[in-house]
Amino acid sequence: MRIQVRRTGGFAGIERFAEVETTGRADASEWHTLVERALADGRGTPPVGVPDGFSYQITVDGKTVYAADPRLTDEQRRLISRVLREGA
Amino acid sequence: MVAGGDSAVTHCDDCSMPTTQPTSPAAGGGTEPVFCAIVPPHVLDKLARHGDPVLSGPARRTIQRDAIERTQRNLATVMGAAAVAPRAGAEPGKPHRTVYDARHGTDLPGRKVRAEGQEPGKDATVNRAYTGLGATFELFLTAYGRDSIDGTGMPLDATVHYDREYNNAFWNGEQMVFGDGDGEIFLDFTLPIDVIGHELTHGVTQYTANLTYYGQPGALNESVSDVFGSLIKQYTLGQTAAEADWLIGAGLLAPRVTGEALRSMKAPGTAYDDDVLGKDPQPATMDDYVRTGRDNGGVHINSGIPNHAFYLLATELGGHAWERAGQIWYDVLTSGALKEDALFTDFATATVRAARERYGDGDEREAVAKAWEQVGVRTL
Numbered sequence: 322m323r324i325q326v327r328r329t330g331g332f333a334g335i336e337r338f339a340e341v342e343t344t345g346r347a348d349a350s351e352w353h354t355l356v357e358r359a360l361a362d363g364r365g366t367p368p369v370g371v372p373d374g375f376s377y378q379i380t381v382d383g384k385t386v387y388a389a390d391p392r393l394t395d396e397q398r399r400l401i402s403r404v405l406r407e408g409a
Numbered sequence: 410m411v412a413g414g415d416s417a418v419t420h421c422d423d424c425s426m427p428t429t430q431p432t433s434p435a436a437g438g439g440t441e442p443v444f445c446a447i448v449p450p451h452v453l454d455k456l457a458r459h460g461d462p463v464l465s466g467p468a469r470r471t472i473q474r475d476a477i478e479r480t481q482r483n484l485a486t487v488m489g490a491a492a493v494a495p496r497a498g499a500e501p502g503k504p505h506r507t508v509y510d511a512r513h514g515t516d517l518p519g520r521k522v523r524a525e526g527q528e529p530g531k532d533a534t535v536n537r538a539y540t541g542l543g544a545t546f547e548l549f550l551t552a553y554g555r556d557s558i559d560g561t562g563m564p565l566d567a568t569v570h571y572d573r574e575y576n577n578a579f580w581n582g583e584q585m586v587f588g589d590g591d592g593e594i595f596l597d598f599t600l601p602i603d604v605i606g607h608e609l610t611h612g613v614t615q616y617t618a619n620l621t622y623y624g625q626p627g628a629l630n631e632s633v634s635d636v637f638g639s640l641i642k643q644y645t646l647g648q649t650a651a652e653a654d655w656l657i658g659a660g661l662l663a664p665r666v667t668g669e670a671l672r673s674m675k676a677p678g679t680a681y682d683d684d685v686l687g688k689d690p691q692p693a694t695m696d697d698y699v700r701t702g703r704d705n706g707g708v709h710i711n712s713g714i715p716n717h718a719f720y721l722l723a724t725e726l727g728g729h730a731w732e733r734a735g736q737i738w739y740d741v742l743t744s745g746a747l748k749e750d751a752l753f754t755d756f757a758t759a760t761v762r763a764a765r766e767r768y769g770d771g772d773e774r775e776a777v778a779k780a781w782e783q784v785g786v787r788t789l
Contacts, residue, residue: 331577332604333595333658333671334709335686369705372611372622372630373579376705391517391581398515398572 339408358396504546541605558612580611606641627708632715677713695785721780
């Protein structure tokens with residue numbers, strides 16, 4: 322499973338992108354559970370965020386959902402920060 | 410950057426029934442009734458002005474959130490009646506600040522750590538936020554006669570230490586939120602006073618011109634926050650237009666980053682050029698206008714154009730930029746004549762008109778028209 326996160330906007334307006342390929346990873350099932358929960362609450366279209374808030378695009382195996390600060394679910398927040406931290 | 414397919418879609422999808430649901434962090438946490446589209450607006454409006462806070466609180470928050478979701482709506486109009494209600498502990502012409510600590514979590518507003526009138530504590534971040542809110546309040550009051558964000562003494566709430574290594578600050582429709590930065594690229598977002606002023610000005614814009622946060626009106630919304638953010642810094646330092654650095658976010662970038670700030674109003678596109686961050690993408694003129702769907706249609710990118718126009722006007726007029734140049738911008742923001750979906754040319758035209766109305770057909774009007782001409786924005 323390939324998980325991609327694109328973060329745009331924010332005060333600085335600087336974009337960040339990272340992706341994680343879970344195939345072959347020891348913690349793959351943990352990622353899959355997190356992804357399932359994060360995607361369940363994602364939106365099909367980009368929400369209008371708050372001024373200077375980050376906007377997120379989460380793409381998993383080609384399917385994309387959108388979310389924006391500060392209205393992220395805990396699972397979305399965890400998934401996003403993990404991918405941006407651990408991904409390449 | 411290329412034109413993207415992303416588009417702003419505005420609809421309230423948080424709920425579809427007037428039932429009890431967990432509220433978003435923006436609504437203040439806890440569980441309370443959420444009134445949504447199924448409740449007619451006039452009922453919501455009436456509820457918002459109800460004497461019982463149990464009824465008025467959730468209704469007002471619903472209106473506020475709805476106003477953010479549907480950026481077409483003018484919060485100032487909807488909230489007008491409620492805004493004049495007396496506020497506990499607030500004196501006219503005095504700030505009513507509260508700083509909260511999210512303690513690295515994301516629940517807003519967090520734990521109250523400093524209320525109005527309390528002495529500084531040990532946390533420098535809390536103290537900076539408190540002082541920055543005070544400076545912003547003071548500029549709007551003394552320079553423009555505006556009593557707080559909404560013009561009627563609205564309390565100024567800020568949350569610091571939001572999340573962990575959080576590289577951002579934002580206005581959530583009700584309050585300011587500041588991250589600590591990751592220490593690698595960004596430092597504490599309360600460090601530059603113009604960042605605090607920038608966030609608070611988003612509140613002022615929400616209650617006045619309510620510029621749609623997308624595309625050109627979004628870039629104007631951003632630019633207005635940069636303009637008054639910079640003016641707050643200049644006012645605090647007592648600087649003239651010639652003395653000011655015209656930078657946004659100076660002191661926010663970690664030492665290893667190659668850059669002096671996040672944006673430059675004096676020379677858009679030159680604030681940073683770094684291996685990790687990339688290069689400052691801001692244009693200074695319409696020739697380099699960036700078409701993109703990202704960043705809400707480039708709101709933090711194309712804001713460079715109106716930012717530079719303001720800089721050109723302020724330096725042409727000379728002296729304190731918050732006086733004549735700032736006054737003209739403030740007049741446009743609060744005139745009620747600007748549409749929420751105003752384009753650069755609409756805003757520019759309004760500034761020329763505002764300059765004439767306030768100062769007659771003199772240097773000011775001429776300097777305003779010249780500044781827009783230099784950045785390639787047409788005035789009608």
